[in-house]
Amino acid sequence: MEFINLVLIAPILDMAEYPAFFLEVVFGGLMSGVMYSLVALGFVLIFKASGVFNFAQGVFALFAALTLVGLMTGTMPFSLEKILPEFPAWLAIILTFLVMIGLAVAVERLVLRPLVNQDQIIMFMSTIGLAFVLEGLGDTIWGSEVKALDVGIPTGSFNVGEIQVQVFDLWAAGIAAFLVVVLALFFQWTRTGRALRAVADDHQAALSVGIPLKNIWIIVWSVAGLVALVAGIMWGSKSGVQFSLSLIALKALPVLILGGFTSVPGAIIGGLIIGVGEKVAEVYWGPLVNGAIENWFAYVVALIFLLFRPQGLFGEKIIERV
C-alpha cells in the first residue's frame, strides 16, 4: 500500500498541490523538447531524402559550431593562433553555412556517390566512418579546448506569476518554430522540395523521370548542415563548444523513435512529448530511485508509443506484399 502511495498517489498529489511548479516543469520540458527537435530535424531531413540514417548528424552540429567559433574569434585553422580578423556573428553564421554546403558537396562526392544503390546498412556504416573523420578533423582544425559561444542570444530569466521563464529558451523555441515553417514550406511548395520527396520514395523512379540524384543529395545534406548549424549554436551557447556536443545526437534518438524517421512535424511533436515526459518523470518520480532517470525514461516513453504505433506518431506505414 505504501508502495502504491509513493509511486502513484504522492506524485500526483504533489502536482495538484503545487500547480505553478508543475506548470514550470511542463514548460521547462517543452523548452528542452524544442532543443531535442532541432537535432532530430537533421536526421529526419536526410532520412526523408535518401533513406540514410546519418549517424554523423551530432558531429555535423559540433563541426558547424567549431567553425562558427573559429570564425568569430579569428582563429587560424590548424595553428590555432588568433591572428585572423574576427567576423561578426551574422557574417560568421553565413560563412559557416557555406562551409557546411562545401561539406555536403564533399560528402556527396566522396561518400554517397560511390555507394548509390548499395544497401541502407552500408550507407549507415559510411556515416559512422564520417562521424569519426569529422570529429578528428574538427579537433585538428579548431583545437579541442572548451570554447565559449555567444552570438547575441539574450539570456537571463523573468517571472510570470510564480513560473520562471528563461529568455534563452524562448529564443530557442522561436528559432526552431521559424526553421520548421521554412522547411515545411520548402518541402511542400517548392520544385526542389517535391523532387526531394520523390527521391525519398524511390531513387530509381526519381532518376527515371529526370531528377538529378547527386544535386538532390547535395541540397538535402546542405539543408541538414543548416539545421546542424542552428542546433550547434543553440546547444553550444548553453554548454560551450566542445566535443561532447556531438553526443546531443543521443537525445534525438527517442524523439525519432516516437515521431517517426520521415516526419518533420513528428520530430517537433516527438521532441515536445519526450521533453515533457522526461522532465516530469525526473522531478516527480526520480527521487524515488535516487534520480537521473530522464535519459532512459525518454526511451521508455518512446517504446510505449511504439507498442501502439510501430511506425512512430507520424511515420509512414510501410506495407510490403510477399
Place this chain on the structure above:
Amino acid sequence: MNVKRLGLGLVTAIGLANMVAIEVAIAADEIFMPGLVYRTGPYAPNGIPFANGFKDYVTLINERDGGVNGVKLVYEECETGYNTKVGVECYEKMKSKNPVTIIPNSTGITYQLIPKTAADGIPLLTMGYGRTSAAVGSVFPWVFNFPATYWSQATAVVRFIAGKEGGLDKLKGKKIAHIYHNSAYGKEANPTLEALSKKYGFDLTLLAVDHPGQEQKATWLQIRRKKPDWIFMSGWGVMNQVALKEAAAQGFPMDRFIGNWWSGSENDVAPAAAGANGYIAATFHTPGGNTKLHADIKKHVYGKGLGAGEVDRIGEVLYIRGLFNHVMVVEAVRNAQKKFGVKVPNGEQMRWAYENTNMTAADWERIGLKGFPEMKVSCNDHEGGHPVLFQQWDATAKEWKVISDWIPVMTDLVRPLMEADAAKFAKENNITPKSCG
C-alpha cells in the same frame, strides 16, 4: 624443418631477443613513467591540459637536470578516452615495461586497477580521486591518494560553508544541495555528506546528473523548488559548464555555488563568461602560473620548442594538476634512489618512498612551487591528512583567486568511515591488513 619454417623461427627469435633487449635497456638505464591519458572523447578538453602537465614535467627534468640524479625519464602515453575498459588495456600494455608508478587518471579505472597493481607490485597514485578508503594503507598498501580525498574534501566544504554562516552550529536548518555526476566518482562524497547532515542538522538534497550532463533542466527545476542555501557540485566535463550556465540563467548566487576540485578549472567557467563571476571551487594546490617552476618550464621546455601544449595555458588548473602528479612521482624516485642506492627503483622501493613522503615548505621552495601543501604520508595514512583550499573565479581578470586559508578536514569523522569501508573491502577480498606498527 623446412627452410621457410627455419626462416620464420629465426625472425621470431631475433624479434623476441630485440624485445628483451629493449626491456632490459629501459629497466637498466631509464625510468619508465607511463601516462594513461585522454586526449580524445567527450572529456578531452580536461584530459589534454592534464596530459600536457605530465609530459612537460618529464621533459623539464630531462632537459634541465639531465634526469633524476642522472637517470633519464622515459614517458609514454596510452590513450584511454576516459574509458575504464580501455584504461585497463593500457595498464596491461604498460606494466611489462616496469613503470615506477601508474597514474590511472580516472576513478573508474582506479577501481579496476586496485587489485591488479597490488598483485603486480606497482604503486598506484590517485591524487585527489579514486577510492577514498584506499587511504587506509594497511588494507591498500599499493594505493596512494594524497594530498586529500573526496570524503575529506566534503568535510572541508561543509566547514567552509559553516565559516560563511557563522559556525558549524549555524548549519542547523540550512539547505545544501549536492549535484553530482551519476558515476562512481560523483557519488563518492554522498555518504560523508549524509553523515555530516545528520551531525550538523542541515537538510541535504542529492541530485544526480547522467553522463555527459549536456541537459540538466530537471535538476535545476528541482533547485528552483528546493531553494537551497548552498550548492555543492561534484561534476566533470560538460556537466560543470552547463550547470554554471543554468545557475547563472536562474540567478542563483555564484558565491553560494561551490564546485569540488574537479569542477573548478578554467574550462568550467569559460562558457558562462561573466555569469560565472564569483563561482567558488575547492582545490588541493594553489592556482596560477607565476611560480619558479613555471618559469623553468617556459625556459627549458617551451623555449626549446619541446612543449606539449600552448605556453599561455601552463598556468591553468588542470595543467598544474598534471605537473603536481609527476612532481610527486619524481620526488618518490629521488627518495627511493637515496634510500636504496639504486638508479631505477622497483615497485617495492617506490612504495616505500611514497609511504615515507614528507613534503615540507622547503621542499616546495626547492621544486619551485612555493605555497603548495605540506604533507606527511605514513604506512597507514596514504592520504597525508591534508587540508583544502578554496578559490573563486574572477571573470574580469580571468583567473582563480584564493579566498580561504587551508581549511582543515574533519579527520575524526572521515577516518572511521574510511577504516570501516577498508575493513569491509578486506573482508570481501580475503585481505589480511598489514601491520603498521
